[in-house]
Amino acid sequence: MTIVNDAVDAVIVGLGWTGSIMSIELAKAGLKVRALESGPERTNAEHVYPKPADQLGYSVRQKVFAKASKAALTVRHDRSQTALPTRRWGAFKPGDGVGGAGVHWTAVLIRPTPTDLKLKTFADQAYKPGQLQDDLQIQDFPVSYDELEPHFDFFEKVCGASGATGNLRGQIQPGGDPFEGPRSNPYPMPPLQDTLNTTMFAGVAKKMGYHPFPNPSAAVSGPWTNPYGVQLAPCNYCGFCSDYFCLNYSKASPQTTILDAVKRMPNFSYRTDSHVIRVDLHDDRKTAKGVTYIDDKGQEVFQPANIVILASFQFNNVRLMLQSGIGAPYDPATGEGVVGRNYAFLSNGNATLFFKDKNFNPFVSAGPTGQMINDFSPGTFDAAPFGFIGGAKLHSSQAGGAPIGMSLPAGTPSWGAGWKKGIKDWYGHSMKISITTTCMSYRDNYLDLDPTYKDPYGQPLLRMTFDWKQNELKLQQFLRDKVLAIVKELGPDSYTESFLKPDAHWDTTSYISTHNVGGAVMGDTPKDSAINKYLQSWDVHNVFVPGGNAFPQNFQANPTDMLGALSYYSVKAITEQYIKKPGPLVAA
Amino acid sequence: MAVPNGASRRAFLMGSVFALPVAAIGMRFLGAAEAARLAAPAIESYQPVFFANDEWRFILAACDRLIPADDVGPGALEANVPVFIDQELNGSYGKADNWYMQGPFDPNAPALMGYQLPYTPQELYRRGIRAVDAYARQTYQKPFTDLDAKTRDDVLTKLQRNQIDFAAFEEPVLKASAFFGFLLTNTQEGYLSDPMYGGNRGMEAWKMIGFPGARASFLEWIGQHNVKYPLGPVSVLGERA
Numbered sequence A: 001m002t003i004v005n006d007a008v009d010a011v012i013v014g015l016g017w018t019g020s021i022m023s024i025e026l027a028k029a030g031l032k033v034r035a036l037e038s039g040p041e042r043t044n045a046e047h048v049y050p051k052p053a054d055q056l057g058y059s060v061r062q063k064v065f066a067k068a069s070k071a072a073l074t075v076r077h078d079r080s081q082t083a084l085p086t087r088r089w090g091a092f093k094p095g096d097g098v099g100g101a102g103v104h105w106t107a108v109l110i111r112p113t114p115t116d117l118k119l120k121t122f123a124d125q126a127y128k129p130g131q132l133q134d135d136l137q138i139q140d141f142p143v144s145y146d147e148l149e150p151h152f153d154f155f156e157k158v159c160g161a162s163g164a165t166g167n168l169r170g171q172i173q174p175g176g177d178p179f180e181g182p183r184s185n186p187y188p189m190p191p192l193q194d195t196l197n198t199t200m201f202a203g204v205a206k207k208m209g210y211h212p213f214p215n216p217s218a219a220v221s222g223p224w225t226n227p228y229g230v231q232l233a234p235c236n237y238c239g240f241c242s243d244y245f246c247l248n249y250s251k252a253s254p255q256t257t258i259l260d261a262v263k264r265m266p267n268f269s270y271r272t273d274s275h276v277i278r279v280d281l282h283d284d285r286k287t288a289k290g291v292t293y294i295d296d297k298g299q300e301v302f303q304p305a306n307i308v309i310l311a312s313f314q315f316n317n318v319r320l321m322l323q324s325g326i327g328a329p330y331d332p333a334t335g336e337g338v339v340g341r342n343y344a345f346l347s348n349g350n351a352t353l354f355f356k357d358k359n360f361n362p363f364v365s366a367g368p369t370g371q372m373i374n375d376f377s378p379g380t381f382d383a384a385p386f387g388f389i390g391g392a393k394l395h396s397s398q399a400g401g402a403p404i405g406m407s408l409p410a411g412t413p414s415w416g417a418g419w420k421k422g423i424k425d426w427y428g429h430s431m432k433i434s435i436t437t438t439c440m441s442y443r444d445n446y447l448d449l450d451p452t453y454k455d456p457y458g459q460p461l462l463r464m465t466f467d468w469k470q471n472e473l474k475l476q477q478f479l480r481d482k483v484l485a486i487v488k489e490l491g492p493d494s495y496t497e498s499f500l501k502p503d504a505h506w507d508t509t510s511y512i513s514t515h516n517v518g519g520a521v522m523g524d525t526p527k528d529s530a531i532n533k534y535l536q537s538w539d540v541h542n543v544f545v546p547g548g549n550a551f552p553q554n555f556q557a558n559p560t561d562m563l564g565a566l567s568y569y570s571v572k573a574i575t576e577q578y579i580k581k582p583g584p585l586v587a588a
Numbered sequence B: 001m002a003v004p005n006g007a008s009r010r011a012f013l014m015g016s017v018f019a020l021p022v023a024a025i026g027m028r029f030l031g032a033a034e035a036a037r038l039a040a041p042a043i044e045s046y047q048p049v050f051f052a053n054d055e056w057r058f059i060l061a062a063c064d065r066l067i068p069a070d071d072v073g074p075g076a077l078e079a080n081v082p083v084f085i086d087q088e089l090n091g092s093y094g095k096a097d098n099w100y101m102q103g104p105f106d107p108n109a110p111a112l113m114g115y116q117l118p119y120t121p122q123e124l125y126r127r128g129i130r131a132v133d134a135y136a137r138q139t140y141q142k143p144f145t146d147l148d149a150k151t152r153d154d155v156l157t158k159l160q161r162n163q164i165d166f167a168a169f170e171e172p173v174l175k176a177s178a179f180f181g182f183l184l185t186n187t188q189e190g191y192l193s194d195p196m197y198g199g200n201r202g203m204e205a206w207k208m209i210g211f212p213g214a215r216a217s218f219l220e221w222i223g224q225h226n227v228k229y230p231l232g233p234v235s236v237l238g239e240r241a
């Protein structure tokens, strides 16, 4: 027997970054809101100093991440292969529980550029027909930078964003990113302090004519009270950030910026250990009547709701849409259908530079610690002669210094006395120059439901079909040259490098980033998108789908600033238009 | 009972570990103070909770070569790395609680597809140890544990390079290199993780490399570039070294 809950105005599936934003804004508008979170409760009190200062527990054994036992996907490189499950996390590692991946993210909070959001328009102008791969499926975002700017601005205030302003209302500012879109306000807080590697990198980059700026950070550089009245404490550079729960109440997370405020609202409630298995549709399939979930006792519960917000992370959102019959599934053979279409990821690469005489003290850092250049993003340089579209953040970051898995110079034995001597001689004496790249979307990189493997709820796993394309491999080779030129200027005693080889296939085992995008993209027409500019399903108008799924392809910036801005943009349309007159907000 | 130092101490550990009276102690789920006290038992008084006796001796013998003792810094045995491995295997890691372990399995999947074996780490260690011992008995007429250091190094190198055919020792699915990979990864984890997990005894490995452990507060240090950090490590449970 299915249990039926009291009805709510809005049910939020997933209480990570986007779910928390939607929750508080809908609750502020007076709606009765209930969030259903698949994972456990996670509070600051459980992760007080010094508990998170534990590399094995948090980073290696991933104690605040989703468990693959429950949340695995299957992966393969192309349609001819049988996909296999991610039995342990590899290239990406999603979050679960209250706060989602927002509890253990690195907190680099950076906006995409105006060009990133109109990439197809840019491509049509900057490239001749036939210059790019013909299976490219890139699209413009259906919103412009200017439309989103107030929402970037607000989300950055929620997070206490700490950075150097590069473009204030059209005026280029020294020390910031001259290629960023215009900001209506400067960063709320000054940038984090530099470390040795970041000053070395920035010095050389400047000398080479680039435009370095501090990584924009959502670990706050000073005390901050956000627009919800929640306070963050100055980052103490503890060195346990990316992969860890913040032990100092300094890293913006749903917990430290939103949840304490929304939990006080009587019209908001949430349930943990409540895993949504489908959205239930009315017979006409034009609206949803609520969602069904499995509660902490293993019972099936129906939650009636007038509005359903899927905020369960990019690939979970896509999976829930496929399971619920929201939108037509994508078929790569015919190019028809939209749900699963345009899955994209990102690549990274780096050089590790070893300096015997320098102490980098890598344990002294915030997750976002670093300097970067945006001189190689679409539109800031001419990639057409190289036959690719795209770019990268090129940066020297120092996200933490815990020793398991530390970098060692080439030739160091992997075990034995030589390894021990290696770690003794080289711990704390290396820095990295890295790239985090764009990734385009292609006809046959896509998502669908796996025919074989099931999760503990008996639901099919999501199947990811993805591989590198020539465009991204050329981009890597181009950027490798740029990185190695900087390495040469820095003059280390030695260096190692890790970039994609021209014939590389996607390595599902080694971590890249949890910046998965696409699969239920936003667009101008239901022909090539699953959701409209307000993240509203074209097919089921009371379902909204905030998440990386909305990106038609991936830009070089980290995704979460965009996710925050899109969520605020969407929720404004819901509260100002949709609840007054439910129906499609954009004519199909 | 006096425990000798250096090389003879290691010989002592490996030879006589089971002759000693032991207290069966699980180190997890204890109060902080109690756990701190128990966090670093001498390895010879440690009763393994997962490994059987000959398996335990194998782990001691292997760890002793993966991170040997010398004057550069502590060896894996001085750092209680085997205790760490035993504890990890006995817990949720050993049981692969968090891994997706539903079939079908394709153990011949390409390496880029990640871990696809049907074994939990517990099973993998049991099978790996048995196969290596079978190889050692066939090749040297002795179990791995009884081989001299040089020969153990040779065997470990062969494992790493996948030059021992486990299939010939009734292990058709598990590859030598996969077993070696777990052994090495877990050994290095035990050497460098917080002592509350059983290894990194006395935080000697952290002292050797200059990692300050769980200090985790560096506001007054962030502005000081290229200066060696002067303080020793602390642990999550509050020990100092």
Ligand SMILES: Cc1cc2nc3c(=O)[nH]c(=O)nc-3n(C[C@H](O)[C@H](O)[C@H](O)COP(=O)(O)OP(=O)(O)OC[C@H]3O[C@@H](n4cnc5c(N)ncnc54)[C@H](O)[C@@H]3O)c2cc1C
Residues within 6 Å of the ligand: A013, A014, A015, A016, A017, A018, A019, A036, A037, A038, A039, A093, A094, A095, A096, A097, A098, A099, A100, A101, A102, A104, A105, A106, A107, A108, A109, A110, A242, A243, A274, A275, A276, A277, A311, A312, A313, A314, A316, A513, A514, A515, A546, A547, A548, A558, A559, A560, A561, A563
């Ligand atoms: C290690 C790491 C570092 C990162 N660093 C950065 C960075 O520096 N900058 C940046 O911009 N981004 C970064 N990210 C990405 C960032 O964390 C995500 O973009 C962001 O958290 C996504 O927000 P979301 O709301 O879409 O998903 P999440 O925050 O992950 O929240 C989704 C929630 O939904 C829940 N859920 C899933 N399925 C169901 C279901 N069926 N029913 C109920 N609930 C469900 C999940 O348990 C989860 O709690 C990082 C990610 C990781 C893992």
